[in-house]
Amino acid sequence: MSARTKARKRALDILFQSDVRGDEIATILAAEAKRAANEPARETSWLYAREIVDGVIDNKPEIDELITTFAKDWSLARMPAVDRALLRIGAWEILYNDEVPTAVAIDEAVELAKEFSTDDSGAFVHGVLARIARSS
Numbered sequence: 001m002s003a004r005t006k007a008r009k010r011a012l013d014i015l016f017q018s019d020v021r022g023d024e025i026a027t028i029l030a031a032e033a034k035r036a037a038n039e040p041a042r043e044t045s046w047l048y049a050r051e052i053v054d055g056v057i058d059n060k061p062e063i064d065e066l067i068t069t070f071a072k073d074w075s076l077a078r079m080p081a082v083d084r085a086l087l088r089i090g091a092w093e094i095l096y097n098d099e100v101p102t103a104v105a106i107d108e109a110v111e112l113a114k115e116f117s118t119d120d121s122g123a124f125v126h127g128v129l130a131r132i133a134r135s136s
Contacts, residue, residue, distance in 0.1 A: 004100075007048035008089060008108055012116070014053050015085035025057060055092045063091045070131035071124075082117040083125060090129045095136055102133045 014032060018025050029050065036046035056063060067087045068076055076084055090109035093100045106129045113121040 003044040004048055005108060006045035007052065008112060010045055010049035011052035011056075011089055012082070012085050012112060014049065015056065015088060016081055019081050019085060025053065029053065051097075052089055052092060055096050056088045059092060059096060060088070063088050063095070066091055066095075066132050066135070067128060070135070071128045074124075080117055080121065083113060083121050086113050086117070086121075086125055087128055090125065091132050094129065094133050106130060106133065 010032070014025070014028050017023055017028055032046065032049070036042045064076060067084075071079065071087070079087075086109045090105050093105035093108075094102050097105075106126060109129055110122045110126045113125040117125075
């Protein structure tokens with residue numbers, strides 16, 4: 001598994017924990033930073049995970065508006081929390097990270113959806129992110 005794939009999974013864990021448990025992002029990030037400092041092998045994935053989470057937070061209103069626009073007949077509140085977090089990660093990579101090709105951002109989000117969410121989530125995440133990519 002590549003460092004960026006690990007980072008996406010870590011970012012998913014952080015965003016999911018904040019969303020579902022209501023924990024403050026700053027508290028979760030501080031705990032993850034401490035953990036990464038004690039495990040040098042995790043540092044590369046930690047840095048990109050932090051970049052993703054910070055990017056999602058900084059651009060959340062625009063990202064959420066696009067997700068809502070392109071998630072036909074689905075409100076953010078109605079989506080599974082994992083899907084919501086993955087859509088935010090994928091949208092951030094598509095819109096704000098020129099280093100990641102759009103197809104890679106979509107594929108990575110779809111694979112994580114297949115692994116951690118419902119049977120239909122992979123197709124749902126793919127559809128929404130593809131529409132966001134076409135609009136940008």
